[in-house]
Each structure stands twice: as C-alpha cells, then as structure tokens.
Amino acid sequence: MLLKGKVAIITGGAKGMGGHGGKVRGGGCKIAIIDIAIDEANKVAAAINKKRGGKAIAIQCDVSSGQQVAETVAK
Numbered sequence: 455m456l457l458k459g460k461v462a463i464i465t466g467g468a469k470g471m472g473g474h475g476g477k478v479r480g481g482g483c484k485i486a487i488i489d490i491a492i493d494e495a496n497k498v499a500a501a502i503n504k505k506r507g508g509k510a511i512a513i514q515c516d517v518s519s520g521q522q523v524a525e526t527v528a529k
Contacts, residue, residue, distance in 0.1 A: 456482070457482045457483035458482035458483065459482075459483070460482075460483040460484075461483060461484045461485070461486060462483050462484070462485045462486070463486045463488055463526075463527070464485060464486065464487055464488060465488045465489070465515075465517055466488070466489055466517075467486075467487035467488055467489050467495055467498055467512075468487065468489035468490075468491040468492075468494035468495040468497075468498055468512075469489075469491070469494055484509045484510070484511075485499070485502055485508070485509065485510040485511075486510070486511055486512075486513055486526070486529070487499045487502075487510055487511070487512045487513070488512075488513050488515045488517070488526055489512070489514070489515070490514060490515070490516050492512060492513075492514035495512035495513070495514070496512040498510070498512065499511055499512040511529075513526050513529055
C-alpha cells in the first residue's frame, strides 16, 4: 500500500501500454485514466473499478493542450 492516498495519472490510458498499465488495482491509489478516446478510457476505468479495491475515473484530455492538462490535474 505504498501508494495509498495518492492519485496515479495514466496518460494514453485507453489502449496500448497505458491501457495495460491501467488494468491493475493501483496499489492502494486512485487512478485517473487520461485519453482523447473517452469511450475506451471509460471501459478501462470500469474494469479497474470491478476489481476489489480499485478506484478509477476516466477523463478526456488532449495532452498537447496545456489548458486541458491543467484542468485534468485539477480534477
């Protein structure tokens, strides 16, 4: 539970390496799945939330936009 009380932000979390990394419980932390593809990001977050102790949300964000990144971190 080293990460308990923390938030992990996984960019590109809907698929590829990000999607695979996001399918873990999170080691006690909450997980934010960040991606432009919000439908796929929601699926990954749902898969995490089905696991015992998993807590995840999906946020649509284009990481090339500084404003969107700031808004995402604020969430």
